[in-house]
Amino acid sequence: MKKINKILVANRGEIALRVMRSAKEMGIKTVAIFSTADREALHVRFADEAVWIGEAPSAESYLKGEAIIAICQQLDVDAIHPGYGFLSENATFARQVAEAGLTFIGPSPEAIEVMGSKLAAKEAVSKFDVPLVPGTPSAITDRAAAKKIAKEIGYPILIKASAGGGGKGMRLVEKEEDFDEQMERAVSEAVSAFGDDSVFIEKYITSPKHIEIQILGDQAGNLVYLFERECSIQRRHQKVIEEAPSAVLTPAVRQAMGDAAIKVAQACNYYNAGTVEFVMDEQLNFYFLEMNTRLQVEHPVTEMITGIDLVKEQIKIAQGESLSFQQEDLQIRGHALEVRVYAEDPKNNFLPDIGQLKTYVRPQGLGVRVDDGFEQGMEIPIYYDPMIAKLVAFGKDRTEAIARMRRAIAEYKITGIETTLPFCDFVLGHEAFVSGKFDTNFVQKFFTPASLQVTLTQEEIEVVSIVAAKLLEARQATTAQPSPNGVATTSNWRKNRV
Ligand code: ADP
Ligand code: ADP
Ligand code: MG
Numbered sequence: 001m002k003k004i005n006k007i008l009v010a011n012r013g014e015i016a017l018r019v020m021r022s023a024k025e026m027g028i029k030t031v032a033i034f035s036t037a038d039r040e041a042l043h044v045r046f047a048d049e050a051v052w053i054g055e056a057p058s059a060e061s062y063l064k065g066e067a068i069i070a071i072c073q074q075l076d077v078d079a080i081h082p083g084y085g086f087l088s089e090n091a092t093f094a095r096q097v098a099e100a101g102l103t104f105i106g107p108s109p110e111a112i113e114v115m116g117s118k119l120a121a122k123e124a125v126s127k128f129d130v131p132l133v134p135g136t137p138s139a140i141t142d143r144a145a146a147k148k149i150a151k152e153i154g155y156p157i158l159i160k161a162s163a164g165g166g167g168k169g170m171r172l173v174e175k176e177e178d179f180d181e182q183m184e185r186a187v188s189e190a191v192s193a194f195g196d197d198s199v200f201i202e203k204y205i206t207s208p209k210h211i212e213i214q215i216l217g218d219q220a221g222n223l224v225y226l227f228e229r230e231c232s233i234q235r236r237h238q239k240v241i242e243e244a245p246s247a248v249l250t251p252a253v254r255q256a257m258g259d260a261a262i263k264v265a266q267a268c269n270y271y272n273a274g275t276v277e278f279v280m281d282e283q284l285n286f287y288f289l290e291m292n293t294r295l296q297v298e299h300p301v302t303e304m305i306t307g308i309d310l311v312k313e314q315i316k317i318a319q320g321e322s323l324s325f326q327q328e329d330l331q332i333r334g335h336a337l338e339v340r341v342y343a344e345d346p347k348n349n350f351l352p353d354i355g356q357l358k359t360y361v362r363p364q365g366l367g368v369r370v371d372d373g374f375e376q377g378m379e380i381p382i383y384y385d386p387m388i389a390k391l392v393a394f395g396k397d398r399t400e401a402i403a404r405m406r407r408a409i410a411e412y413k414i415t416g417i418e419t420t421l422p423f424c425d426f427v428l429g430h431e432a433f434v435s436g437k438f439d440t441n442f443v444q445k446f447f448t449p450a451s452l453q454v455t456l457t458q459e460e461i462e463v464v465s466i467v468a469a470k471l472l473e474a475r476q477a478t479t480a481q482p483s484p485n486g487v488a489t490t491s492n493w494r495k496n497r498v
Pocket of ligand 2: 158168202204208210234277279289290
């Protein structure tokens with residue numbers, strides 16, 4: 001065992017705070033790094049020590065692996081938690097951390113490497129009896145041959161960048177005529193976004209659900225799964241609403257998916273926290289998509305239903321401790337939902353809408369958790385992911401969790417920028433969502449900007465009625481007959497009430 005006394009969190013925003021909170025509860029000291037854009041950020045204030053790392057662009061700050069390691073050495077840090085995004089899935093960084101004698105709070109560099117390439121991942125798991133989406137097993141080099149395979153698989157198909165992530169590097173091809181053009185685009189996107197031109201073909205599962213399994217493993221090879229998260233409400237192939245458990249899984253399918261996830265983890269000798277993502281069809285057949293070798297954005301919903309602090313477990317595993325529980329000890333209790341509050345305008349194609357948080361009042365009360373990194377008056381920087389917060393609601397069942405989330409959304413006051421909150425409220429109130437029978441096409445199928453009809457609060461209704469009354473009064477005054485002494489006879493009672 002290598003006891004961790006001080007952790008540097010190589011990240012920013014809500015996830016940096018999230019990690020530091022667990023560290024603090026464990027009596028571990030924390031070090032924050034920050035860019036010029038984040039000088040005032042909450043994670044900087046929360047940490048025991050904070051070090052300026054560089055200018056705002058990620059490449060000049062949060063991605064400077066060697067500088068981060070140097071800070072650890074100066075400040076006697078034992079371990080680095082990478083959060084998600086940035087360096088979290090960078091095998092070279094994980095290796096450098098170990099070589100510097102520090103602990104990387106995550107899996108081995110080898111596991112990160114294998115799972116970082118969607119193709120290498122598929123190859124590794126193919127020997128472990130895990131269902132895969134039909135497709136090409138290796139990178140496409142001969143496009144004519146690939147076109148033939150696409151025909152055999154049957155349209156629609158997806159062309160995916162092997163190095164892709166964050167919903168980028170994916171092209172849907174509906175029919176053969178479009179194949180060449182989309183292939184051209186997919187390759188050039190793969191090169192520009194990921195510096196790797198390897199693309200492959202996958203059958204497009206129609207009406208797909210995105211279901212993922214959280215796993216935890218220790219360095220002795222013990223592995224457990226912490227059930228599923230349903231993340232089918234997506235825009236641009238990126239999640240906006242997540243929940244646990246899924247409304248549609250049966251206990252048998254849940255177990256089968258859990259077992260498959262464990263096999264995926266075994267395929268790369270995985271330890272620490274990880275997520276195995278599956279796509280599921282309407283008959284509940286599931287297929288392995290990829291593994292994310294890090295803490296996931298939506299991990300809080302799993303924490304709520306299992307009562308397990310995933311960050312604490314990550315730290316304990318990194319210290320070399322064995323898991324303190326087995327599969328049989330784990331149970332699902334209640335239901336949790338998470339909505340991602342992005343600084344985006346849902347009425348304008350979910351384009352980022354960054355700026356200042358003029359009003360920022362968090363919801364409170366039973367079963368409500370807000371993970372964020374901002375306060376009223378702060379600016380959402382343009383340099384990073386435009387996520388403001390994750391709003392999590394927990395209830396005894398799905399119905400209560402939905403009602404609680406809608407109550408919390410109504411309580412959340414954000415002005416100065418547009419956010420995804422009204423969109424999320426629309427989804428939670430939609431019958432398809434309530435029924436559980438929805439897929440990743442939800443937004444395309446059901447959402448238009450007009451879906452966000454303005455609903456007014458009682459206070460707003462009162463203001464509107466006062467304004468209407470005044471307008472009416474003004475109109476009546478101009479049409480009223482003047483009395484002999486020149487004063488309009490229209491009553492002024494409304495005005496007196498104002
Ligand atoms: P999760 O996979 O945890 O559900 P996301 O897919 O939104 O959540 O990704 C988590 C974070 O990592 C986001 O900030 C996203 O922008 C970032 N990210 C994921 N993959 C990549 C990538 N390949 N390149 C750059 N950023 C990425
Ligand atoms: P990323 O690395 O960008 O997260 P994924 O392979 O996890 O890439 O896919 C992202 C999303 O795209 C999934 O959550 C799912 O909605 C959709 N998707 C991916 N592959 C398929 C597929 N074969 N059929 C249908 N939808 C898919
Ligand atoms: Mg994914």
